[in-house]
Amino acid sequence: MANKKKISIVLFSGDFDRAIAAFTIASGAAAVNYEVNLFFTFWGLNTIKKEKGRKALGKGLLARAFNFLMGGFKNLPLSRLNFGGISPKLMTGLMKNRNVATLKELLEASIQLKTNFFACEMSMNILGLKKEDFIPEIKEVLGVAKFLKLSEDGEILFI
Amino acid sequence: MANKKKISIVLFSGDFDRAIAAFTIASGAAAVNYEVNLFFTFWGLNTIKKEKGRKALGKGLLARAFNFLMGGFKNLPLSRLNFGGISPKLMTGLMKNRNVATLKELLEASIQLKTNFFACEMSMNILGLKKEDFIPEIKEVLGVAKFLKLSEDGEILFI
């Protein structure tokens, strides 16, 4: 096990296209037998929210705005040319037409290939999120020290 | 050769300034004898498109929008304050005035210093791009497994 190659991905972005890149690398690496760790932080936490989660932050203007931003998996915007949220839906259509795995399929593949999911404690505090807001595959909520320990002797990508 | 230091750069972004960062690191690393691999994916594929390429995606609204976005090297936007495309031109002017290599010069330097160019198969599928749409210096079209193999025992940056 000590010799297994390892890659750790910090998914900071909540952009639809960057999430596709992250899960493509994660599932692809797991498929060739890498140990894969995914750390979700800030907007990246959106990709692992339960579909029908509680509203997190209360009632202030910023709170409501963040709730809107943190709308979960189905509301990830495209990093360019988002067209008010239509582009990710159209892009998903394109991906199906071309037999490319969709984001949902990539996420499921990453889970089945036993990549490890972790959530960042500090950004959860800032955004008012709790472990129960996320899909059950999240192994642990952790901070930088533990993240570094888990990532030792492997590659780290910040996406 | 096994002892040569290695750096691999995934260029995901199509932003003018991030492309400058990628090619600056690539050419700088090659100049001090690193093995350098550049993987172009998603919007980053724009930096290696032929200047007069075919339109890729057909005629739908999204297709036309992506064609516009994938307008190639000369149409990369600045990540901030793009002013409808004027900023990159002005920034290139600034770079010339200050004797800093322009993006075009950095790309050419990276080629002359024998950095390796690769294109991402999956994002080409999504965006409807083919190998002949790119400059001839692209060595290979590949997926995650091959990318990880080529990047082994080196640094990886995601830009």
Place this chain on the structure above:
Amino acid sequence: MANKKKISIVLFSGDFDRAIAAFTIASGAAAVNYEVNLFFTFWGLNTIKKEKGRKALGKGLLARAFNFLMGGFKNLPLSRLNFGGISPKLMTGLMKNRNVATLKELLEASIQLKTNFFACEMSMNILGLKKEDFIPEIKEVLGVAKFLKLSEDGEILFI
């Protein structure tokens, strides 16, 4: 000392939230005894500008626009939903309420924990910035070759 673990962070982005991520990782890594190098480049240079610095670029339109963009630490925008600069202030309020270290505190912690600060020569040239524009903790202004040398045998993150 040769066995000390090392992490190097290239802070390219000038976004408030990405700067928080960078300094959180930097100070967290230093706290568990990593050698930490922070390389500030392009918009990331904003995080290390003196609060009352000179205007850098002269009087042209682009120059004034860049001066506005390079307004320093207090003017970092949020990468999403910036609301004309109000969001970072509100987010800082949230961070205080929840006992999360603010960006200013994270920067100060990084300095006290002896992380190393470096500024990128090329982007300073493009943006017309000089070493005296930055806080005195900047150890050195350097290029890619020196950056790679300092980052050898450690992790590199591009943020």
